[in-house]
Amino acid sequence: xxxxxxxxxxxxxxxxxxxxxxxxxxxxxxxxxxxxxxxxxxxxxxxxxxxxxxxxxxxxxxxxxxxxxxxxxxxxxxxxxxxxxxxxxxxxxxxxxxxxxxxxxxxxxxxxxxxxxxxxxxxxxxxxxxxxxxxxxxxxxxxxxxxxxxxxxxxxxxxxxxxxxxxxxxxxxxxxxxxxxxxxxxxxxxxxxxxxxxxxxxxxxxxxxxxxxxxxxxxxxxxxxxxxxxxxxxxxxxxxxxxxxxxxxxxxxxxxxxxxxxxxxxxxxxxxxxxxxxxxxxxxxxxxxxxxxxxxxxxxxxxxxxxxxxxxxxxxxxxxxxxxxxxxxxxxxxxxxxxxxxxxxxxxxxxxxxxxxxxxxxxxxxxxxxxxxxxxxxxxxxxxxxxxxxxxxxxxxxxxxxxxxxxxxxxxxxxxxxxxxxxxxxxxxxxxxxxxxxxxxxxxxxxxxxxxxxxxxxxxxxxxxxxxxxxxxx
Amino acid sequence: xxxxxxxxxxxxxxxxxxxxxxxxxxxxxxxxxxxxxxxxxxxxxxxxxxxxxxxxxxxxxxxxxxxxxxxxxxxxxxxxxxxxxxxxxxxxxxxxxxxxxxxxxxxxxxxxxxxxxxxxxxxxxxxxxxxxxxxxxxxxxxxxxxxxxxxxxxxxxxxxxxxxxxxxxxxxxxxxxxxxxxxxxxxxxxxxxxxxxxxxxxxxxxxxxxxxxxxxxxxxxxxxxxxxxxxxxxxxxxxxxxxxxxxxxxxxxxxxxxxxxxxxxxxxxxxxxxxxxxxxxxxxxxxxxxxxxxxxxxxxxxxxx
Numbered sequence: 045x046x047x048x049x050x051x052x053x054x055x056x057x058x059x060x061x062x063x064x065x066x067x068x069x070x071x072x073x074x075x076x077x078x079x080x081x082x083x084x085x086x087x088x089x090x091x092x093x094x095x096x097x098x099x100x101x102x103x104x105x106x107x108x109x110x111x112x113x114x115x116x117x118x119x120x121x122x123x124x125x126x127x128x129x130x131x132x133x134x135x136x137x138x139x140x141x142x143x144x145x146x147x148x149x150x151x152x153x154x155x156x157x158x159x160x161x162x163x164x165x166x167x168x169x170x171x172x173x174x175x176x177x178x179x180x181x182x183x184x185x186x187x188x189x190x191x192x193x194x195x196x197x198x199x200x201x202x203x204x205x206x207x208x209x210x211x212x213x214x215x216x217x218x219x220x221x222x223x224x225x226x227x228x229x230x231x232x233x234x235x236x237x238x239x240x241x242x243x244x245x246x247x248x249x250x251x252x253x254x255x256x257x258x259x260x261x262x263x264x265x266x267x268x269x270x271x272x273x274x275x276x277x278x279x280x281x282x283x284x285x286x287x288x289x290x291x292x293x294x295x296x297x298x299x300x301x302x303x304x305x306x307x308x309x310x311x312x313x314x315x316x317x318x319x320x321x322x323x324x325x326x327x328x329x330x331x332x333x334x335x336x337x338x339x340x341x342x343x344x345x346x347x348x349x350x351x352x353x354x355x356x357x358x359x360x361x362x363x364x365x366x367x368x369x370x371x372x373x374x375x376x377x378x379x380x381x382x383x384x385x386x387x388x389x390x391x392x393x394x395x396x397x398x399x400x401x402x403x404x405x406x407x408x409x410x411x412x413x414x415x416x417x418x419x420x421x422x423x424x425x426x427x428x429x430x431x432x433x434x435x436x437x438x439x440x441x442x443x444x445x446x447x448x449x450x451x452x453x454x455x456x457x458x459x460x461x462x463x464x465x466x467x468x469x470x471x472x473x474x475x476x477x478x479x480x481x482x483x484x485x486x487x488x489x490x491x492x493x494x495x496x497x498x499x500x501x502x503x504x505x506x507x508x509x510x511x512x513x514x515x516x517x518x
Numbered sequence: 519x520x521x522x523x524x525x526x527x528x529x530x531x532x533x534x535x536x537x538x539x540x541x542x543x544x545x546x547x548x549x550x551x552x553x554x555x556x557x558x559x560x561x562x563x564x565x566x567x568x569x570x571x572x573x574x575x576x577x578x579x580x581x582x583x584x585x586x587x588x589x590x591x592x593x594x595x596x597x598x599x600x601x602x603x604x605x606x607x608x609x610x611x612x613x614x615x616x617x618x619x620x621x622x623x624x625x626x627x628x629x630x631x632x633x634x635x636x637x638x639x640x641x642x643x644x645x646x647x648x649x650x651x652x653x654x655x656x657x658x659x660x661x662x663x664x665x666x667x668x669x670x671x672x673x674x675x676x677x678x679x680x681x682x683x684x685x686x687x688x689x690x691x692x693x694x695x696x697x698x699x700x701x702x703x704x705x706x707x708x709x710x711x712x713x714x715x716x717x718x719x720x721x722x723x724x725x726x727x728x729x730x731x732x733x734x735x736x737x738x739x740x741x742x743x744x745x746x747x748x749x750x751x752x753x754x755x756x757x758x759x760x761x762x763x764x765x766x767x768x769x770x771x772x773x774x775x776x777x778x779x780x781x782x783x784x785x786x787x788x789x790x791x792x793x794x795x796x797x798x799x800x801x802x803x804x805x806x807x808x809x810x811x812x813x814x815x816x817x818x819x820x821x822x823x
């Protein structure tokens with residue numbers, strides 16, 4: 045891309061937004077022509093029909109996705125709208141979950157009725173948010189991120205190590221320490237028990253719709269505009285007499301309240317809370333949803349939550365995970381090569397390369413093809429030309445993994461024929477590692493995927509799927 | 519008194535390692551204004567590289583080469599592996615984002631950290647590995663200081679990191695490259711206009727920071743004996759605290775902060791309880807940030823409009 049000035053870039057932004065390019069363009073233009081109401085009805089209808097169409101166990105995935113969407117929306121207020129980098133967000137979620145778990149289980153002698161507990165939890169989480177926003181008066185940017193990150197760490201430390209409040213009471217076990225709190229009661233709304241997956245799903249869906257409506261209006265309001273001003277340039281906003289500190293506080297409060305509410309539902313869904321539910325990996329999951337979908341856009345954030353919440357669940361089933369992997373591989377190939385000739389060259393080269401490697405290595409060392417292939421459709425197809433290792437599988441796949449990563453990195457920096465030459469062994473090794481190792485360890489694969497998605501996303505589309513591109517003016 | 523001295527030595531050992539790690543955070547921040555969250559993982563891979571050399575050369579029970587050479591090779595391997603990862607991170611995760619928004623490299627760093635952690639889990643499994651340090655360097659040998667005896671390993675850690683920090687300070691203050699590093703961290707654009715190859719300076723910074731982290735990883739393995747795939751997270755967090763307390767971007771600040779955190783942790787463990795250890799460290803950070811938002815040695819930045 046040729047270099048253009050910031051002013052020109054800003055000037056052309058509307059024009060650029062209207063003009064789609066590439067292979068997705070027709071679909072996107074058609075989608076834009078649909079009236080907003082139709083789109084909403086379609087999405088909502090699909091969401092409402094979901095539990096009726098899938099088996100009981102799969103509804104659980106829907107619940108995970110909806111919870112993640114709710115949290116992502118809350119984080120979006122703080123990060124996407126107000127531009128405050130809050131790495132302590134997950135602590136509010138944990139706070140809500142623990143608060144609900146404590147008042148709705150045998151930790152305390154008295155159980156609180158749900159309709160009393162929930163408003164108090166939300167208010168308390170909001171108050172905690174207000175408290176955390178106080179340092180944001182002085183700390184800006186990265187320093188605020190650091191402070192909030194440590195707030196989250198302190199929260200986990202506290203619930204893990206200080207189940208009995210020191211100096212207050214030695215008998216009262218509040219948080220259950222590292223064991224967490226099991227046996228949390230379901231929500232009970234005036235006699236109506238929210239105790240099945242289906243009921244939890246619909247409760248979450250209703251709350252989410254209300255939340256989205258509220259946030260949509262908030263974003264369009266005076267406060268929403270002020271947040272954006274704050275995000276783009278705090279100093280300038282302050283000079284225009286925007287009450288900067290009040291707005292920061294408000295953003296933290298709204299985000300924390302949403303997280304607290306989500307937490308109290310989570311505790312009931314899981315029928316228990318454990319310190320590790322609220323550790324850093326989950327914070328990264330929420331961030332991944334917000335970033336992937338497009339920070340600042342409500343639809344984007346919800347879409348991001350669906351993707352981030354649902355894709356890892358696919359990985360649990362080796363068959364579906366295999367499809368995901370090979371489709372992903374094909375998409376990456378198309379994106380990197382763009383034209384069909386090199387794509388064909390790589391594909392043919394790959395299979396030829398595979399047969400040669402298999403032939404040579406089986407002649408030297410029998411064990412290299414002795415393993416049993418994974419029992420899925422593609423794996424059986426791949427079995428013909430990729431090594432399925434018998435002995436020493438771990439050692440060899442470890443090396444293959446490292447070399448494959450080096451290969452992926454060198455594909456990024458090479459061009460032309462060299463790139464094709466690098467791609468072939470890289471893809472081959474990737475398939476080898478997948479068939480021999482990754483497909484068998486879904487939880488690690490999920491982590492790898494998350495990390496890689498965040499890095500790649502930042503490099504190619506930092507604004508996320510549905511976000512708008514912003515220009516940092518320094 | 520004896521107990522106090524013992525804890526002081528513990529604190530000094532821990533603090534030296536934290537300081538080495540904190541230097542990496544601090545130098546990178548000084549130059550790119552980027553929190554390199556993956557730094558802890560770089561350190562973890564360094565520790566594993568040291569372990570790899572140890573295993574290949576026969577372990578501590580039947581070493582194939584003299585012990586001093588073995589330890590030297592472990593350090594060399596750690597430096598090579600760590601700096602390779604560090605430079606790769608810079609090239610692939612951070613350089614494409616040089617002119618992006620402030621949040622983008624941060625997210626990329628978090629992603630890279632997550633990826634590296636999972637990669638370590640995949641390669642080395644979740645079991646922790648033992649350096650078997652007491653067999654490597656006999657516990658009995660040591661230097662008596664007053665009523666206590668300081669193990670050789672600890673002496674080595676403290677001396678090595680002190681030497682490395684002195685070398686680093688000299689390098690930054692006395693050499694041409696060091697001057698370029700200072701210039702880039704002061705004002706990247708102006709430095710580029712003066713003919714400094716900014717990309718090269720950034721790569722060198724990552725190289726040195728990561729190499730120090732690798733050395734720190736092997737040291738931790740030697741002192742505490744255990745390496746595992748999550749070790750980078752906690753140590754990274756602590757070193758990060760150290761860098762921030764000292765004033766992120768400041769090299770003497772990172773050293774001082776590292777020692778401060780080391781002492782705070784050792785005395786808390788010794789006199790109160792190890793449950794409070796992390797809490798005290800984090801609380802220390804929060805208090806310092808509230809009182810001095812730029813850390814102890816950090817300089818206040820003027821915002822130009």
